[in-house]
Ligand SMILES: Nc1ncnc2c1ncn2[C@@H]1O[C@H](COP(=O)(O)OP(=O)(O)OP(=O)(O)O)[C@@H](O)[C@H]1O
């Protein structure tokens with residue numbers, strides 16, 4: 001397997017404008033390095049404020065690192081144009097309804113990335129959108145629906161469709177499934193496993209659920225106060241965790257009881 005993603009010494013400082021020390025840079029992420037092979041799924045775990053979203057946003061291009069670089073197939077992601085990067089890495093947000101435009105139909109919203117990032121003509125865009133609707137388990141009729149006409153599970157499917165419509169190599173999801181009802185969450189996670197198998201997409205997801213992480217991920221990264229304290233295969237971290245926090249996070253009470261596919265990576 002070739003190396004898909006290499007995160008090399010990436011750090012992030014924020015300069016707070018207010019607070020008791022305005023202007024002083026605050027470290028959200030100390031230099032982290034790790035890599036991911038093609039088609040692998042990475043789970044990022046850690047306590048609140050440990051830097052999970054910061055890494056996720058930097059990989060997705062929503063934030064720039066203060067130092068270090070990220071390489072996709074050996075090419076620097078930070079030096080790519082937004083248009084180029086968008087084709088390779090996409091992000092799914094936590095609140096799918098808020099991330100969708102209430103005034104634009106599903107079909108038009110799914111066409112948007114194709115208009116801005118490809119040279120497809122209108123009939124080709126429409127064809128690709130119908131294809132992607134079916135890939136995420138929606139119907140052709142949903143093309144003309146507005147987001148409020150969909151259930152929360154269907155809205156999350158649209159958000160996933162928008163993330164995969166450009167056939168990216170990586171999809172980043174930051175606690176994207178937390179707000180969903182458990183049975184719907186299970187369906188969405190199973191959909192992601194299917195997409196991973198069919199399209200070879202690598203998922204990077206932030207999650208607090210040990211059960212979901214064990215089920216879906218190939219590798220796990222554990223964060224603590226802006227530092228990466230452990231990184232390795234899911235099997236290694238479950239069976240031989242080196243850090244107490246890893247043990248606690250992976251062996252915590254199962255928060256979500258969900259009927260997932262039986263292909264756990266444990
Ligand atoms: N835009 C910002 N400006 C200033 N500080 C920020 C900004 N974004 C994040 N931080 C700080 O960086 C640190 C890490 O934040 P981050 O959002 O990555 O945590 P997290 O692990 O995702 O936490 P949670 O589980 O609560 O979502 C926090 O101390 C946070 O206050």
Ligand SMILES: [Mg+2]
Pocket residue numbers: 052053054174
């Ligand atoms: Mg977060």
